[in-house]
Amino acid sequence: MQYLVLAVLVGCVALLLAVLALRFGWRLRWLLGWLKGNVLLALLAAAVMLGLAAWDLQNFTEIEPRAATVGTLSFNKVGNQQYEAVLTGPQGNETVRIAGDLWELEVEVLRWHGLPGALGLVDGYRLHRLLGRYLALEQQHDSSANGRELLPNLHSTPPWRDLWAWIDNIEAHRLLEADAFEVRFIPLTDGAQFSLELGPTGLTPVPLNPAATAAMKRFN
Template identity: 60%
Template sequence: MQFLGLALIAAVVAALLVLLALRQGWRMNWLGGWLRGNLLLALLALAAVVGLAAWDVQHFRVIESKVTAGTLTFTQVAPQHYEAVISGPEGEQKVSLAGDLWEIEVQVLRWQGLASVIGLEDGYRLHRLLGRYLALEQQRDASSGLSANLNPTPAWRDVWVWADRLSGRSLVQADAFEVRFVPLVDGARFSLDIGPTGLTPEPLNAQAKAAMKRFQ
């Protein structure tokens, strides 16, 4: 009975509040302005989201049958420490890298459904260059120098990240290409060739060829 009584009291209070609200605002003059204001805020928020997405998408490049995503050159500056130079369509970028091996990650956007039917082409963007130690102790204890971002977009507004979270429920699908465990060699220079099925490092000098032999 206690809880039934409490429920009845709450119901009476709720009914009184509804009557009070209707008495004070029965003409609903305020409702139209409130709805228009909220619609305006929603449109502005949507415009901001679309604008940020447009700014991010412009950094992707179309994946063709075989195209060079850029070149990658390593220069040793200290034992197990290298300077990497990545040259691509958007210019040249220098980053520091530590370790015995290098890896690279590429973000890929693949169109689905209607977007694919109308002819939109898949795109890619260089994402991250990583170093890795052969010794497990060094790898475990390493705190810096093992990762260099090639994509400056923060995760909260990264189109690829959102596409990955919404995988299967949107017109665009997040995919990724990776190259892993290539030895770091002083002076090695690679061409990063990309196609619909993946990313391939092609050696451009003797040092890179030596690294690829060790990789294989």
């Protein structure tokens, strides 16, 4: 009985509010103007988002059906557990400093599904991040605490307009999916040079000189 009475009272208040709204604004001109303004704002927001997505898409490169060389990576030791890495990729040369005993390379991948895939759109990639890792847990912990192990993204896209990150946060990937390739835990070796081969299933470093070959043997 209590909830029935409450329901009647709340319903009466709702009816009263509806009557007042119709009494003072029955022509609804303000509502049409409000709806029009919101639609225009939504269209403008969509245009801005699509523009940012288009700007970010230019950083991606098509993935070849078969594994192909997409760049080279070389290391020069400049100090105790300090290395200068030169990465040559589709966007040109990038020189970064990394610290540690091992190196890792992350690649962001966009995969098309459904109708876009049926229409022939090819999966794309971009080099994301090159970083170093320490073998000693204490050093790695200190490096992580100070934020030294994370280097700036190779594509220099800020998180707030990162298309790959936007897609990765979406749970349903019916048309476009954010995937990633990783090369991890390869020993840092002075003078090592690698060729980077990338295909639909992953990224593979191929040694180009004896130093790189020795590093890969230690990795295996």
